[in-house]
Amino acid sequence: MSAEKLDKSKTLFLRKKHVGPSCKIFFSQDPIKIVKAKGQYMYDENGQRYLDCINNVAHVGHCHPDVVQAGAEQMGTLNTNARFLHDNLVLYAQRLQATLPPALSVCYFVNSGSEANDLALRLARNFTGHDDIITLENAYHGHVSSLIDISPYKHHQLPDAELRPSVHVAPSPDVYRGRYRADHPDPAAAYADDVRELIDRAHEKGRKIAAFIAESLQSCGGQVVPPAGYFQQVAAHVRRAGGVVIADEVQVGFGRVGSHFWAFQLQGADFVPDIVTMGKPIGNGHPMSCVVTTAEVAQAFASSGMEYFNTFGGNPVSCAIGLAVLDVIGKEDLQGNAVRVGQHLSDLLEALKRKHPLIGDVRGRGLFIGVELVKDRLTLTPATAEAQEVIYKLKEEKILLSADGPHRNVLKFKPPMCFTPEDAELVAAKLDPVLTGTGPLLGLKFSTVESVAPPCRRSKPFANISIRLEMSSFVFEVALVEKPQTIETNQTFTLFD
Numbered sequence: 001m002s003a004e005k006l007d008k009s010k011t012l013f014l015r016k017k018h019v020g021p022s023c024k025i026f027f028s029q030d031p032i033k034i035v036k037a038k039g040q041y042m043y044d045e046n047g048q049r050y051l052d053c054i055n056n057v058a059h060v061g062h063c064h065p066d067v068v069q070a071g072a073e074q075m076g077t078l079n080t081n082a083r084f085l086h087d088n089l090v091l092y093a094q095r096l097q098a099t100l101p102p103a104l105s106v107c108y109f110v111n112s113g114s115e116a117n118d119l120a121l122r123l124a125r126n127f128t129g130h131d132d133i134i135t136l137e138n139a140y141h142g143h144v145s146s147l148i149d150i151s152p153y154k155h156h157q158l159p160d161a162e163l164r165p166s167v168h169v170a171p172s173p174d175v176y177r178g179r180y181r182a183d184h185p186d187p188a189a190a191y192a193d194d195v196r197e198l199i200d201r202a203h204e205k206g207r208k209i210a211a212f213i214a215e216s217l218q219s220c221g222g223q224v225v226p227p228a229g230y231f232q233q234v235a236a237h238v239r240r241a242g243g244v245v246i247a248d249e250v251q252v253g254f255g256r257v258g259s260h261f262w263a264f265q266l267q268g269a270d271f272v273p274d275i276v277t278m279g280k281p282i283g284n285g286h287p288m289s290c291v292v293t294t295a296e297v298a299q300a301f302a303s304s305g306m307e308y309f310n311t312f313g314g315n316p317v318s319c320a321i322g323l324a325v326l327d328v329i330g331k332e333d334l335q336g337n338a339v340r341v342g343q344h345l346s347d348l349l350e351a352l353k354r355k356h357p358l359i360g361d362v363r364g365r366g367l368f369i370g371v372e373l374v375k376d377r378l379t380l381t382p383a384t385a386e387a388q389e390v391i392y393k394l395k396e397e398k399i400l401l402s403a404d405g406p407h408r409n410v411l412k413f414k415p416p417m418c419f420t421p422e423d424a425e426l427v428a429a430k431l432d433p434v435l436t437g438t439g440p441l442l443g444l445k446f447s448t449v450e451s452v453a454p455p456c457r458r459s460k461p462f463a464n465i466s467i468r469l470e471m472s473s474f475v476f477e478v479a480l481v482e483k484p485q486t487i488e489t490n491q492t493f494t495l496f497d
């Protein structure tokens with residue numbers, strides 16, 4: 001029986017009418033209506049199955065029966081706020097703490113990644129008595145005002161957005177495209193030195209640093225893996241300035257990186273943040289999140305005298321669900337799966353990189369992998385349109401993938417953690433011909449075009465040709481001809497006649 005309540009066109013109509021237009025939809029040119037999901041698969045209204053490579057929220061698999069049962073049972077028993085004593089809250093806090101270094105021992109339960117990061121900023125400002133925040137280029141930390149301020153990823157969408165004087169943006173520690181690359185003798189120290197200089201400049205202006213906040217691996221910012229040792233050195237500079245370090249694990253936590261439960265642990269046991277924020281995968285789709293910090297930071301927050309109350313944070317249902325998620329991660333060895341399947345997927349993607357010049361870089365850890373598409377491996381010109389084309393073509397193959405990063409040219413793999421080796425092989429097998437079709441088509445081999453064109457009679461150089469590309473229909477429109485001319489894929493055409 002279909003789980004559809006409305007015809008798809010009606011759903012779309014009502015969505016356009018009643019849902020804020022800034023709430024974007026995947027595949028806006030041909031949206032998918034999903035009516036159910038299980039494990040690593042999603043199903044549309046016609047029962048068509050899609051392999052989900054993007055939903056890191058459905059961490060242990062969509063609608064995992066253990067998680068559903070835990071939530072339903074607790075929902076039928078009691079749900080109330082955290083002002084009453086309840087075992088779920090303390091048992092969950094204890095279980096979560098056991099995954100972290102001992103110093104991170106105090107939890108605050110909230111409801112979304114944004115709430116977690118907003119509270120983290122409050123904790124930091126309260127503890128340090130300072131106001132300023134250092135954030136990374138291309139970072140995204142949430143949708144509330146305090147976080148939009150420190151999310152340069154969002155500022156790209158508003159060209160005239162102005163940074164507040166209390167916000168300082170450090171370079172993204174991206175060793176592929178950033179200012180210090182893999183050939184630099186010590187990119188970790190170089191990027192950390194940039195943070196130190198930023199602090200010095202802030203001090204010269206009389207400002208004081210409350211916190212450095214960063215995702216342990218940048219996600220929206222382009223699946224960036226910081227060089228080892230970066231966070232230790234940044235932490236030293238920030239703490240010397242009287243600030244604290246916040247690790248945003250909203251996307252990358254809970255074993256996704258495979259070798260460690262938390263992505264900040266990739267940097268080594270000698271790096272311990274002062275505050276860690278968690279979200280998305282924590283409740284496998286149930287809205288919940290958490291901030292964990294040290295006893296000192298928590299005590300200072302309490303000493304301010306203001307109660308912290310959160311109506312839904314830490315309610316018995318959320319905690320039952322959180323406990324079930326942790327149980328499933330352990331019971332099904334999903335962290336081990338992330339190591340094995342993540343490595344297999346990376347190997348397959350590396351093999352595709354050797355074959356397809358469009359792939360400039362394959363990077364990541366565990367089941368958090370980025371594939372950066374470039375038009376040219378030397379100039380690293382982002383292959384933005386190509387990335388869009390790839391994800392639309394994969395959608396036709398019933399594979400859900402997205403592209404992100406400041407240039408929207410990084411294919412993001414962050415599937416449910418039950419992803420199998422066969423799923424990895426399927427994605428690679430489908431991606432291969434898509435890349436074959438995409439490289440030459442969108443790369444517009446100018447040398448080939450030139451060779452079929454008669455000698456150019458224009459005085460203007462060839463580079464002035466403007467080309468409009470319609471992604472969905474594979475049509476090129478060449479605008480430097482008298483009448484715009486539409487040509488089909490692979491069709492030989494004459495630019496000037």
Ligand SMILES: Cc1ncc(COP(=O)(O)O)c(C=O)c1O
Pocket residue numbers: 112113114115117140141142143215219220248250251279280
């Ligand atoms: C790294 C990171 N932090 C915080 C958030 C905000 O989480 P939420 O959307 O649950 O408020 C997001 C959301 O995408 C995120 O990617």
